[in-house]
Amino acid sequence: MKEMPQQIVMDITRQSSKTDRTKQRVTRRRSSAPSARVSPKISPKIISGDVGILKIIPLGGLEEVGRNLNVFEYVPKVGKSEILVVDMGLGFPVIGEMPGIDFVLPNIEYLTENKDKIVGIIITHGHYDHIGAIPYFLDKIGNPQIYAAPLTRGLIIKRQEDFPHAPKPQIIEFNKDDRNVLQIGSFIIEHFHVNHSIPDSVGYFIKTPVGNIMYTGDFKIDFTPVFDKPANLSRIVELAGRGVKLLMIDSTNAFEPGHAISEKKIMENLEEIIRHSTGRIIASTFASLLERIQQLIYIAGLYGRKVAIEGRSMKTNVEVIRKLGYLQVAKGVIIKAEEALKLPDNEVLVICTGAQAEDSSVLTRIAHREHKYFSIIPGDTLVFSSSIIPGNERAVQGLKDVLIKQGAKVITSKIMDIHSSGHARADDVRLFMNLVKPEYVMPIHGNYFMLKAVEEIALELEYSKDKILIAQNGDVIEMNPEKIVITNNKVPANLVYVDGIGIGDIGEVVIRDRQTLSKDGMFVVIVTIDSQTGAIRTSPDIISRGFVYLRESRELLRDVRNLIRRIIERNVKFLGEEAPIIQEEQIRYHLKEEIAEFLFKVTQRRPVVIPVVIKV
Numbered sequence: 001m002k003e004m005p006q007q008i009v010m011d012i013t014r015q016s017s018k019t020d021r022t023k024q025r026v027t028r029r030r031s032s033a034p035s036a037r038v039s040p041k042i043s044p045k046i047i048s049g050d051v052g053i054l055k056i057i058p059l060g061g062l063e064e065v066g067r068n069l070n071v072f073e074y075v076p077k078v079g080k081s082e083i084l085v086v087d088m089g090l091g092f093p094v095i096g097e098m099p100g101i102d103f104v105l106p107n108i109e110y111l112t113e114n115k116d117k118i119v120g121i122i123i124t125h126g127h128y129d130h131i132g133a134i135p136y137f138l139d140k141i142g143n144p145q146i147y148a149a150p151l152t153r154g155l156i157i158k159r160q161e162d163f164p165h166a167p168k169p170q171i172i173e174f175n176k177d178d179r180n181v182l183q184i185g186s187f188i189i190e191h192f193h194v195n196h197s198i199p200d201s202v203g204y205f206i207k208t209p210v211g212n213i214m215y216t217g218d219f220k221i222d223f224t225p226v227f228d229k230p231a232n233l234s235r236i237v238e239l240a241g242r243g244v245k246l247l248m249i250d251s252t253n254a255f256e257p258g259h260a261i262s263e264k265k266i267m268e269n270l271e272e273i274i275r276h277s278t279g280r281i282i283a284s285t286f287a288s289l290l291e292r293i294q295q296l297i298y299i300a301g302l303y304g305r306k307v308a309i310e311g312r313s314m315k316t317n318v319e320v321i322r323k324l325g326y327l328q329v330a331k332g333v334i335i336k337a338e339e340a341l342k343l344p345d346n347e348v349l350v351i352c353t354g355a356q357a358e359d360s361s362v363l364t365r366i367a368h369r370e371h372k373y374f375s376i377i378p379g380d381t382l383v384f385s386s387s388i389i390p391g392n393e394r395a396v397q398g399l400k401d402v403l404i405k406q407g408a409k410v411i412t413s414k415i416m417d418i419h420s421s422g423h424a425r426a427d428d429v430r431l432f433m434n435l436v437k438p439e440y441v442m443p444i445h446g447n448y449f450m451l452k453a454v455e456e457i458a459l460e461l462e463y464s465k466d467k468i469l470i471a472q473n474g475d476v477i478e479m480n481p482e483k484i485v486i487t488n489n490k491v492p493a494n495l496v497y498v499d500g501i502g503i504g505d506i507g508e509v510v511i512r513d514r515q516t517l518s519k520d521g522m523f524v525v526i527v528t529i530d531s532q533t534g535a536i537r538t539s540p541d542i543i544s545r546g547f548v549y550l551r552e553s554r555e556l557l558r559d560v561r562n563l564i565r566r567i568i569e570r571n572v573k574f575l576g577e578e579a580p581i582i583q584e585e586q587i588r589y590h591l592k593e594e595i596a597e598f599l600f601k602v603t604q605r606r607p608v609v610i611p612v613v614i615k616v
Helices: 006-013 109-113 134-141 150-160 233-240 263-276 290-302 312-323 362-367 393-405 426-436 448-460 508-520 554-570 584-603
Strands: 053-060 069-075 082-086 103-105 118-122 146-148 171-173 182-184 187-193 202-208 211-215 246-250 281-284 306-310 348-352 381-384 409-411 440-444 475-479 484-490 496-499 522-529 541-545 608-615
Touching: 053 109, 069 202, 109 134, 118 182, 118 187, 134 150, 146 150, 150 171, 150 312, 187 233, 211 233, 233 426, 246 426, 263 290, 263 381, 281 362, 290 306, 290 312, 290 348, 306 312, 348 362, 362 393, 381 393, 393 409, 426 448, 440 448, 522 554, 522 584, 541 554, 554 584, 584 608
Parallel strands: 082 118, 118 146, 146 171, 211 246, 246 440, 281 348, 281 381, 306 348, 381 409, 522 608
Antiparallel strands: 053 069, 053 475, 069 082, 103 496, 182 187, 187 202, 202 211, 475 484, 522 541
């Protein structure tokens, strides 16, 4: 592998001795924060005898962004298998592709079948794509112990309040800066601090009987963060010195060249906007992007603006970080939305959800004048401080157009650097791999092209193809002291949809029907057949919703009714003078198929055809 310049390595290993934390007008005040409860140090047990194999099974997070859940199952030659779970997240529906769906969960059939083997769950950070599925699954897998940093623990507990009938999580808390060793079954685990867009983000060094694994979680490398410490690269180098068989590394932003933009630069640009804006400012970002929310609140306080937080999930997150002492805010800066209406426009900053143009989000309701307190007025400055989730581009652009038409000035990261992803870019990934020097590399947390971007970096660093694992959800990867291979075995890893209180009762067929209904509408035909004569009693009734306007489609309706009569005649059988045989199921099938084919031929559209056959 290509070596990194020796000077960079030396600088990084000396990082922990640097004490200069000077920030421009920013200090980290944590003395009032409650002290973290730290789990006791546990002496690693000695594992003797012949080792077995380790199965690595991703149940989510590959070829997608979200639903992160990885299973590590140690199978000894003698004795019972043990399962360690890393993260338990949910996914968010793609706008326009999953109508009516609230969340998407991993399929945990494999875990429920093997719940007696689960020895614990370790969590990397508090974003919902890493913790959001916990309330849905705890009771199904026996409520095992969870290990998490203080903020992550607080967010898990807060979310659990929405699930009063779910079991109370058993969480063992550790501080991100301590050096405690956790023994969870046969797994010996140490953590290391990384930068992300939320405090208390960590990666894990997992010692298994068959080799060491380094798991980055979501990370970036920021040497000048504002409200956080730089990633602990010296700790990472120290752990890597023990040997890393497999590096499982965040791939979400690996296709972007260069290094991630520092939060210091983002804050300077946000300050520039707020200082020069003469009207009201509405900033939209992810509810979970707590670093950005902190920056906006802090700058607002510097320039005499009051802050209204809008959006249920965002309010919840701010409440948690404020309670735990992670939010730096002057007294009186955060106010209620109704109080903001009484202030001059140049004294108001609204921070809200909706940067992805979600239908029910705060910003969408503001844009369409459906919000209880706020609507766009000429002179407003709209700040989109987030990246666009792939698939949401058209919806977000449409929302921007609505805002601009109403007289708002819209600022995005395309105009100036007001957003930095919480994920490592190509050069950060390259640096991390150079520091760790693993034997095998497995990209995680990303769409297929993101996983392949990490592969390209690894190839540049002279890794051979067989040392780079591009896996899919449900793959069973086997690791022994000699090698790691993706086997031909698979476990169920399909999407599980959450729709209201229904979990998993919505399948792919229903989703396809919803997609069709949203695009081409529905076409219902109601046919009443005389059971004595086999003839149609009255002219078939036709109902159209979202397909054609019936009053303007008389010729089409006439042709459909004639087609219906021909289908009925073909499928009613007469045997002598007895009552005819009316095959209702067969009639419904032919009505659905032939009407759908006819409508597509005439209109080039495919509505959902619903035939109703009534025999009287």
